[in-house]
Amino acid sequence: MPYVHDTLEALRKSSPAQTEFYQAAEEVLECLRPLFERSPHYLDHNIIERIVEPERQIMFRICWTDDAGKVRVNKGYRVQFNSALGPYKGGLRFHPSVTSGTIKFLGFEQIFKNALTGLPIGGGKGGSDFDPKGRSDGEIMRFCQAFMSELYRHIGPTTDVPAGDIGVGAREIGFLYGQYKRLTGRYEGVLTGKSLNWGGSIGRKEATGYGAVYFAENMLEARGETLAGKTCLVSGAGNVAIYTIEKLHELGAIPVSCSDSRGTLHDPNGIDLALLCELKEVQRTTLEAYLAQHPEARYIPAGDYPADGHAVWRLQGDVAFPCATQNELTEADAETLLGNGVTCISEGANMPSTAAAVDRFLAAKIAYGPGKAANAGGVATSQLEMAQNSSMEQWPLEKVDAKLKAIMANIHQQCAETAAEFDDPTNLVLGANIAGFRKVADAMIEQGVC
Ligand SMILES: NC(=O)C1=CN([C@@H]2O[C@H](COP(=O)(O)OP(=O)(O)OC[C@H]3O[C@@H](n4cnc5c(N)ncnc54)[C@H](O)[C@@H]3O)[C@@H](O)[C@H]2O)C=CC1
Numbered sequence: 001m002p003y004v005h006d007t008l009e010a011l012r013k014s015s016p017a018q019t020e021f022y023q024a025a026e027e028v029l030e031c032l033r034p035l036f037e038r039s040p041h042y043l044d045h046n047i048i049e050r051i052v053e054p055e056r057q058i059m060f061r062i063c064w065t066d067d068a069g070k071v072r073v074n075k076g077y078r079v080q081f082n083s084a085l086g087p088y089k090g091g092l093r094f095h096p097s098v099t100s101g102t103i104k105f106l107g108f109e110q111i112f113k114n115a116l117t118g119l120p121i122g123g124g125k126g127g128s129d130f131d132p133k134g135r136s137d138g139e140i141m142r143f144c145q146a147f148m149s150e151l152y153r154h155i156g157p158t159t160d161v162p163a164g165d166i167g168v169g170a171r172e173i174g175f176l177y178g179q180y181k182r183l184t185g186r187y188e189g190v191l192t193g194k195s196l197n198w199g200g201s202i203g204r205k206e207a208t209g210y211g212a213v214y215f216a217e218n219m220l221e222a223r224g225e226t227l228a229g230k231t232c233l234v235s236g237a238g239n240v241a242i243y244t245i246e247k248l249h250e251l252g253a254i255p256v257s258c259s260d261s262r263g264t265l266h267d268p269n270g271i272d273l274a275l276l277c278e279l280k281e282v283q284r285t286t287l288e289a290y291l292a293q294h295p296e297a298r299y300i301p302a303g304d305y306p307a308d309g310h311a312v313w314r315l316q317g318d319v320a321f322p323c324a325t326q327n328e329l330t331e332a333d334a335e336t337l338l339g340n341g342v343t344c345i346s347e348g349a350n351m352p353s354t355a356a357a358v359d360r361f362l363a364a365k366i367a368y369g370p371g372k373a374a375n376a377g378g379v380a381t382s383q384l385e386m387a388q389n390s391s392m393e394q395w396p397l398e399k400v401d402a403k404l405k406a407i408m409a410n411i412h413q414q415c416a417e418t419a420a421e422f423d424d425p426t427n428l429v430l431g432a433n434i435a436g437f438r439k440v441a442d443a444m445i446e447q448g449v450c
């Protein structure tokens with residue numbers, strides 16, 4: 001199909017260094033080929049070229065002062081990708097690896113993820129190459145204030161509502177919110193993931209991890225299985241990984257691993273969650289410290305990982321939850337997982353599997369839930385936070401969790417039904433991309449050329 005080929009070629013030429021964005025765009029556009037054959041009007045409206053181009057990209061300088069009095073400079077980004085379905089919505093990532101291409105890939109994925117939730121939210125993402133590791137609370141606060149000093153003029157509760165992502169949790173959202181309030185004088189739902197004390201939603205911090213587990217349950221249920229008793233491999237040790245592990249314990253599964261950028265922890269008895277939270281959320285230290293209380297566990301430093309992949313995927317398990325970062329699961333990892341009998345993968349992270357790894361999972365016809373479907377529980381609950389803010393209500397946990405469960409089940413159903421409609425019933429990647437795209441594209445057509 002020339003349109004898909006031409007658009008990808010144009011992207012490759014116009015954004016040669018944005019390899020992650022290209023990877024995300026290629027997956028979506030390749031999945032759309034059968035849709036364009038059946039519904040060529042999407043091509044007549046040139047949705048394909050319009051949807052890969054962000055509506056707006058903001059890049060800015062962030063100057064702040066460290067504890068030693070030295071002035072530091074970082075780059076800041078906000079990509080407002082697509083507002084056909086609602087205000088731009090998506091997190092902020094603070095990590096030294098962040099480039100404009102990283103934020104563009106995340107913003108692009110967010111369009112389809114947000115569409116799948118069925119809620120009125122468009123796609124956006126932002127962040128900075130700032131490295132929070134080893135910084136004091138004072139430095140984090142000054143950085144967040146400097147970041148918001150530019151961002152505040154581009155966001156608002158009905159225009160663009162950022163939230164957290166890697167390196168941005170409750171502490172950072174608090175500092176960002178304080179600065180927004182100071183600059184605008186407005187107390188409004190401009191950020192989500194806020195503290196429960198002042199406008200946050202019960203259940204938001206747990207939502208991405210819980211949602212990824214609910215999605216795994218939905219996939220397994222469709223195959224007549226459950227999570228109970230299954231050994232689960234989890235990567236990451238941040239917000240998404242921690243609440244994935246918590247929900248797995250609750251459902252009688254055995255989460256046996258977690259990881260950070262320095263190493264992987266394997267505890268065959270099941271990860272001690274209280275200790276993990278103490279190490280990562282309070283002490284903010286390495287996973288190796290876990291061994292002092294659990295000598296039966298094993299720590300694999302990143303320097304000892306296999307050259308072609310990640311130690312966490314070489315462990316024995318039944319179900320895998322990649323919850324750290326993009327492209328953390330390679331083709332060789334996928335082969336190992338399949339060889340070890342893994343039958344279900346639910347992605348808590350965004351695009352954690354390389355394109356070749358995804359191809360392996362699809363060819364094996366295992367239950368594979370791509371990030372844009374499986375981790376949509378976080379942004380969905382953010383929208384529930386927006387709804388509570390605008391009605392000045394606070395809903396109980398039971399209400400939020402029931403809605404989250406229903407949203408995840410609905411996303412699974414849409415993906416499965418769309419995959420079946422396009423004659424590839426186990427391919428939830430195809431289902432997610434077509435189902436998400438159709439909603440956004442239909443809205444774009446109805447709203448005219450704008
Ligand atoms: N927080 C949220 O609500 C949502 C997060 N996600 C995705 O989930 C993933 C994890 O995000 P969070 O848990 O929120 O972040 P976090 O900052 O709380 O934790 C990230 C974890 O991943 C590890 N990590 C980060 N970069 C790494 C690298 N290059 N190599 C190895 N490990 C690395 C960190 O050490 C940390 O343990 C990301 O892909 C994020 O985009 C997706 C949907 C919503």
Ligand SMILES: O=C(O)CCC(=O)C(=O)O
Nearest residue numbers: 090091163165378379382
């Ligand atoms: O809660 C949100 O608005 C965004 C969450 C997020 O960044 C994501 O879904 O990747």
